[in-house]
Amino acid sequence: MSDVGSRLHDVRARIATAAERAGRDPAAITLIAVSKKKPAEALRAAFDAGQRAFGENYLQEAREKQNALADLAIEWHFVGPLQSNKTKEAAGYFDWIHTIDRLKVARRLADQRPGDRGPLNVCLQVNLSGETTKSGVAPADLPALADGVAALPGLALRGLMALPAPAEAEAEQRAPFRRLRELRDSLNDRGLALDTLSMGMTADLEAAVLEGATHLRIGTAIFGAR
Numbered sequence: 001m002s003d004v005g006s007r008l009h010d011v012r013a014r015i016a017t018a019a020e021r022a023g024r025d026p027a028a029i030t031l032i033a034v035s036k037k038k039p040a041e042a043l044r045a046a047f048d049a050g051q052r053a054f055g056e057n058y059l060q061e062a063r064e065k066q067n068a069l070a071d072l073a074i075e076w077h078f079v080g081p082l083q084s085n086k087t088k089e090a091a092g093y094f095d096w097i098h099t100i101d102r103l104k105v106a107r108r109l110a111d112q113r114p115g116d117r118g119p120l121n122v123c124l125q126v127n128l129s130g131e132t133t134k135s136g137v138a139p140a141d142l143p144a145l146a147d148g149v150a151a152l153p154g155l156a157l158r159g160l161m162a163l164p165a166p167a168e169a170e171a172e173q174r175a176p177f178r179r180l181r182e183l184r185d186s187l188n189d190r191g192l193a194l195d196t197l198s199m200g201m202t203a204d205l206e207a208a209v210l211e212g213a214t215h216l217r218i219g220t221a222i223f224g225a226r
């Protein structure tokens, strides 16, 4: 087995163990292999080991890998910051965008989504306090943004994403993930139907699974250090 293949195997085992602790079905958790700064061959090795969903942060880098891997049936997730002048490529070449934090970007994606590709799956990135980036909508502004995005044709609003600051202890890691789940639940109580929580990375995937993550975004544990 390739290094990437054996590391993927270990990550799947971590997910299965955490799912068992949480009393959840591991099949309800999608592993996204975040491959920023890694060459196309590393993604191909992961694909050969059964991985199908890949996440990229930079559009130009992603386009190069998409061209090199056009023979593979990959589900492409965009997980990086998205500027409004880059939406056309994002809308055309990805299946999911995880990082919408303003209506302007969502409107452009909706307008630019090619009709033959079906709705673009999107998540709203929420800035819980203490994030490492400034991206993300404030929780207070989330309901209005969610209503606006849900009304756009061409987009399927699937859920919420967060990138909390690193924390050591599991209890500390769980707190922001729980908050994200509660925000999702309160939007659903207001009439939306969000099925996705995109949360959890290499260092905190167990905490994310325990709090209901449906999509884990894992880079280092699969591909090694960047």
Ligand SMILES: *Cc1c(COP(=O)(O)O)cnc(C)c1O
Pocket: 034, 036, 057, 079, 080, 163, 201, 202, 203, 217, 218, 219, 220, 221
């Ligand atoms: C890089 C990145 C990840 C993966 O992080 P690891 O700690 O390497 O698993 C997940 N989500 C986003 C948004 C990233 O930029």
